[in-house]
Amino acid sequence: MPAFEHLSVLVSIVVGLSVSQVLFGFGQMLRRRGSYEIDVLYLLCNAIILVVLVDCWWGVFSWHDTSRWSYQMTWFVLLNPLLVTMAAQLLPPDWEERPLDIHKMYYKNHRLIFGLLAFYPLLDLLDTSLKGIEHFRNLGKSYPLTMTGMAMLCAIAALARSRKVQITCSLGVLLVVFSWIFEIDSF
Secondary structure, three states, rough: OOOOHHHHHHHHHHHHHHHHHHHHHHHHHOOHHHHHHHHHHHHHHHHHHHHHHHHHHHHHHOOOOOOOOHHHHHHHHHHHHHHHEEEEEEEEOOOOOOOHHHHHHHHHHHHHHHHHHHHHHHHHHHHHOOOOHHHHHHHHOOHHHHHHHHHHHHHHHHHOOOHHHHHHHHHHHHHHHHHHOHHHHHH
């Protein structure tokens, strides 16, 4: 089995478990509706992590042409999926807690969640640089700006106490990720 295929299976397992956890959380929210107050920031955070996990999984594919692999390189490629997975692990409340307070759980962990997510675009910039200047250029002129913007938005969301600032930053992060998904800069 070629090294990339071996690594992609591991990345798929890591990302798949986290996607499953986020979807389980959404399912629990539906199942337990009426027993808690919905928190917009919690929902936004789940949405961000879900789309970033898929982006993370997709981004690993760009290593498929690499012919030489090392143990260190394997860990480097795994680093972003593991960071986002750790952020996903901090999301769910204790579903058995009575009364269920999603707002409290979000505020208990939001600094860590957004702090971890702030590293995602920075590692992606490094990852892209390691793939060569041609690969970096192929991602478009806006790529470094959107990655830096996402890192800054996540850092601000981690540090801000204001819900309005956190909501604005969260929406900004979603817009950045959607700009990658829909390749807005290529129109």
